Amino acid sequence: MTQTEFLNIVMPFKDKVFRLAKRLLISTEEAEDATQEVLLKLWNNKKQIEGYKNVEAFSMTMTKNFCFDKLKSKQAQNLKIVHSNYEDGNTSLQKQVELSDSVNWVAKIIEELPEQQRLIVQLRDIEEYDLDEIAEMLEMNNTAVRVALSRARKTIREKLTNTHNYGVK
Amino acid sequence: MVLNNIEKLLEKYENGETSLKEEQLLKNYFAQEAVPPHLEMYKAMFGYFKVNKQEQFTKHVPLKTNKVFNYKWISVAAVAVLMLGFYFKSTSKSNNDLGTYQDPQQAYNEVAKSLAMISGHFNKGVSSVAYLNEYEKGYETLNYLTELENSTRIIFKANH
Structure with missing residues (x-):
């Protein structure tokens, strides 16, 4: 497999890998490193990935596992990723993005969700994957994904309603 | 779209039962300017989802094409040289026949x-x-x- 062929396969979903990593690791730098790592791993195993029928799903699973490993090693070192460094290097996008405070609230609320639910919200509501695909990526069954998704959506809505009613801090 | 319809969809959405198409409908609905006040918070939520999807990975990934030299073969070569050494040594030993007196x-x-x-x-x-x-x-x-x-x-x- 040549470099261009590889890039053709990887390009469509590299942003998704990055966003998923960022959802779990919070910090942009960490997510960039993780994405790089995942892509390099794919490149090194390019002979095997030719045999996979769904490279994208495989990569997402890999990203998830990689991030969990990262988080685990962080916890072992007693180092927590600080949420306050949630900053985007991409300022122009950030400006264009910043609709209002409530958008940031959504980000914060999602950050507070359990990892599993965070993953599922990311994969479903942002990346718009099919439930079956998500189930495959996360190595769960379909119903469990649906339940977790529903729970996450309800939590987000409740918390948003609260902040909305009481006014944004 | 009828408000009633949207509310029904939202309920389905919360139960995780909407299809991707229906979710797209919701996203489009909340992307518009005017939404009823009691649904205001959904606007932020769907807005966030939409915006978040635009974030891109811009870092360059160095893909090395040249093969890393395989050190495994060095050991194979070393073993081969050793074997050859033993082989020649044993053959030279076998021809030290000095003859005998008749x-x-x-x-x-x-x-x-x-x-x-x-x-x-x-x-x-x-x-x-x-x-x-x-x-x-x-x-x-x-x-x-x-x-x-x-x-x-x-x-x-x-x-x-």
Whole structure:
């Protein structure tokens, strides 16, 4: 497999890998490193990935596992990723993005969700994957994904309603 | 779109039962400017989802095409060289056939000659070992010291 062929396969979903990593690791730098790592791993195993029928799903699973490993090693070192460094290097996008405070609230609320639910919200509501695909990526069954998704959506809505009613801090 | 319809969709959405198409409908609905006040918070939520999807990975990934040199082959080569070494050594050893004497008289003479040579060298070695006798002499003189010790012991005993 040549470099261009590889890039053709990887390009469509590299942003998704990055966003998923960022959802779990919070910090942009960490997510960039993780994405790089995942892509390099794919490149090194390019002979095997030719045999996979769904490279994208495989990569997402890999990203998830990689991030969990990262988080685990962080916890072992007693180092927590600080949420306050949630900053985007991409300022122009950030400006264009910043609709209002409530958008940031959504980000914060999602950050507070359990990892599993965070993953599922990311994969479903942002990346718009099919439930079956998500189930495959996360190595769960379909119903469990649906339940977790529903729970996450309800939590987000409740918390948003609260902040909305009481006014944004 | 009818508000009633949207509310129904939202309920389905919360139960995780909407299809991707229906979710797209919701996203589009909340992307518009005016939404009823009691659904305001959904606007932020769907807005966030939409915006978040635009975030891109811009970092360059260095993809190395040149193959990393495989050190495994060095060990294979080393083993091969060793094996060759052993092989040549064993073959050179096998051809140290010096021949043999056919005539018994000649063989006897040769053996006698080499034995004489061995005994000659052996005697030379023995004569050099003869110097050890000197040590023996020295040891005997040291024996006189024990005599001295005996006498001191007698003196000490007398003191007691």
